[in-house]
Amino acid sequence: MKNIFKLMTVAALCAALAACGDKGKENQPAGKPVVTPEMFSVTANAETGVVIFQFLEASLNPFWTVKDPNNASITFTDRNVTKTFELKGLYSGTLVAFGSAGQSDPVEFNFVVGNSEWDPNLSYTENVLMANTWRPYYIGWWGGEGDEYWDWEDKAPGYLFDDRIVFKKGGAIEWNQAETFKIYDDSDDAVDFTFSGNEKWAYVAEAGKEYIQFSDGGFPGIRGDAGAVNGKYMITNVTANSISLNYYEAENEQWIYVTLAPEDWVEPAPSTDVSVEAAQTALSGKKFEIADLGWWGEGWEYFTVVEEGELPSYMLGDFITFKADGSLLIELSKNDAPVEEGGESVSRIYNDGVKGGEVFSPTGNEKWEVVSDAGVTKVSFSDGGFPLVLAGTGEPGTEFYHFGMDAKWTVNSISEDGIVRLDIFQTFTGEQWLAVCLIPAAE
Numbered sequence: 001m002k003n004i005f006k007l008m009t010v011a012a013l014c015a016a017l018a019a020c021g022d023k024g025k026e027n028q029p030a031g032k033p034v035v036t037p038e039m040f041s042v043t044a045n046a047e048t049g050v051v052i053f054q055f056l057e058a059s060l061n062p063f064w065t066v067k068d069p070n071n072a073s074i075t076f077t078d079r080n081v082t083k084t085f086e087l088k089g090l091y092s093g094t095l096v097a098f099g100s101a102g103q104s105d106p107v108e109f110n111f112v113v114g115n116s117e118w119d120p121n122l123s124y125t126e127n128v129l130m131a132n133t134w135r136p137y138y139i140g141w142w143g144g145e146g147d148e149y150w151d152w153e154d155k156a157p158g159y160l161f162d163d164r165i166v167f168k169k170g171g172a173i174e175w176n177q178a179e180t181f182k183i184y185d186d187s188d189d190a191v192d193f194t195f196s197g198n199e200k201w202a203y204v205a206e207a208g209k210e211y212i213q214f215s216d217g218g219f220p221g222i223r224g225d226a227g228a229v230n231g232k233y234m235i236t237n238v239t240a241n242s243i244s245l246n247y248y249e250a251e252n253e254q255w256i257y258v259t260l261a262p263e264d265w266v267e268p269a270p271s272t273d274v275s276v277e278a279a280q281t282a283l284s285g286k287k288f289e290i291a292d293l294g295w296w297g298e299g300w301e302y303f304t305v306v307e308e309g310e311l312p313s314y315m316l317g318d319f320i321t322f323k324a325d326g327s328l329l330i331e332l333s334k335n336d337a338p339v340e341e342g343g344e345s346v347s348r349i350y351n352d353g354v355k356g357g358e359v360f361s362p363t364g365n366e367k368w369e370v371v372s373d374a375g376v377t378k379v380s381f382s383d384g385g386f387p388l389v390l391a392g393t394g395e396p397g398t399e400f401y402h403f404g405m406d407a408k409w410t411v412n413s414i415s416e417d418g419i420v421r422l423d424i425f426q427t428f429t430g431e432q433w434l435a436v437c438l439i440p441a442a443e
Contacts, residue, residue: 031101033060040095044111044118049085051111053078060097060104067092069132069240069262072374088114089262090131090240116169125210125238126203129167134243136160136221137261137430139184142246143254155430156222156258157184162428163221164263173199173218184222186249186256191223210235212245222258224249241265266425267433274377274411279370282414283322283379287329290315290388291419291439293350297432314348314357319441320388328366328385351402352426352434353394371408378408379422391424391434400428 040062043052053076055062067073069089076083085091091113094106112118116130140153162178175195183193199218204211212233214220219229224247233245237259246257290311294303304311317333332347348357366385371378379387384405392403409422418440423433 033097033099033101033104035060035095035097035104035107039097040107042093042109042111044113046112046114046117049113050082051085052082053080055079055095055097057097060099063096063098063103065094065096070265070374071240085113088132088264090118090128092240115166119169123203123205123210125235125243128238128240128243129203129212130169132241132262134165134167134260135163135263136184136258137242137265138244138259139222139257140259141254141256157190158430159190160184160221161430165221165260167201171200171202173201175199175221186222186224204232210238219247220245220258220260222256224256225251228256264427266427272376272410272412274414276370276372276377278414279377279379279411279420282418282420283368283370285322285324286418287319287321287441288388288420288438289317289319289441291437293389293437294435295432296423296435303435303437312350312357315350315388318349318388320438322368326367326369328368328381330362330366330385330388332360332362349388349390351390351392351394353392358390358394370411373408377411379411380408382406387422387436387438389434389436391426393428403428404434 035057039055039057039060041052041054041056043054045051053064061077062079063075063077065073065075066083066085068085068087068091070087089112091111093109093111095109096106097104110118110127112127112131114131115133116127118127118131136156138153139156140151142149142151144150159180159182162180164176164178166174168174173195175197177195181192181194182190185191196217198216200215201218202213202215204213212220212235214230214233217229219231220233223229224231227250228247231247233247234255235243236246236257237244241262242259242265244257244259246255248255292303292305293311293315294301294306296302314333319329319331321329321331323329332349334345334347346359347361349360351358363384365383367382368385369380369382371380373380381387386402386405386407387409390402390404392405393400395401403426404424407424409424412421412423412435414420420438421435422438423435425433
């Protein structure tokens with residue numbers, strides 16, 4: 001069933017407007033516009049991401065601002081408009097109305113794209129918890145107070161990176177442990193473990209702090225001491241795309257925590273000063289081939305041509321043209337060994353998890369577009385588009401099989417001789433980027 005709901009504004013606004021009386025009027029300029037709940041609506045389909053914005057007051061003009069889970073914002077002034085949002089998670093927004101007497105104070109609203117609809121009767125934290133499908137991203141420890149405070153953090157172990165957790169409304173927990181079926185135990189590291197599916201969670205607010213109380217065998221995939229199962233975890237660092245669950249290990253007099261991130265969240269893009277206009281100019285109407293392919297992470301990098309002197313032979317003779325109309329022309333060489341003895345030669349592409357290249361044929365429907373994503377210039381590929389290489393696991397039927405197809409690649413740099421470097425963060429590794437350098441093809 002589609003989760004369709006209508007948001008007018010938060011209950012607090014209604015109470016504030018009802019209670020303001022003459023005192024509120026004294027603090028406002030005469031005639032200053034006031035936005036009431038009857039003036040607007042935000043109607044969102046959490047499943048499809050389709051959101052309808054309506055502003056009904058004829059004497060005023062709206063100015064909408066919507067911030068996505070990654071803090072990227074869009075603004076618009078339409079009185080009645082439908083927009084589609086793809087990124088899962090919690091969206092926040094403000095509405096300001098303008099008229100002859102000036103502008104109103106901003107009115108806040110929220111909506112969710114993903115697992116559940118926004119529930120104004122629940123806390124912000126509960127809505128964030130239920131909005132996303134989460135995965136363990138960081139693990140850490142902290143303790144002490146004042147000058148004695150200390151903390152240490154690291155990426156969650158690789159065997160947890162494919163795990164997914166959903167906090168369902170009503171207290172159920174949905175676990176997907178992929179293929180590893182392991183948890184992190186603070187005394188034994190990787191431990192074989194399978195969740196039963198009966199685990200429960202409950203939100204608790206006490207003395208100004210927020211907690212999750214687990215029950216029926218519940219815990220967030222990282223286990224401290226014996227009391228961590230069915231334990232009480234303090235919630236900290238709540239944002240639209242991050243939440244930390246802290247458990248106190250009394251025997252060790254320290255806290256252990258796991259930071260959860262949405263399943264489709266990626267590391268912030270590398271710093272780049274490439275503008276949308278520069279990327280558009282560098283790519284549009286031009287034909288490229290691969291100059292180099294590499295990987296990098298914090299403090300290291302490895303590029304194939306630099307280190308090994310050449311690319312794999314099946315990548316030679318492949319070309320990609322970024323047509324001015326937004327379509328892609330992907331031309332793959334067919335000089336590779338046949339799949340079967342005596343068969344025809346085939347085309348292969350580089351897919352990071354496939355040894356010797358993957359047999360592949362483009363459809364001819366691939367598209368591209370330069371976009372600004374949270375202030376970072378990226379090339380957005382769609383309809384099967386990708387920049388001649390894929391960053392996937394190469395495991396058919398899995399989520400990351402063709403990772404990098406129909407995805408956004410960061411424009412890392414554009415050299416003076418026209419070489420465009422595109423990077424994508426391999427979320428399933430949690431620690432490295434794949435980079436491809438495209439050089440203009442010889443005429």
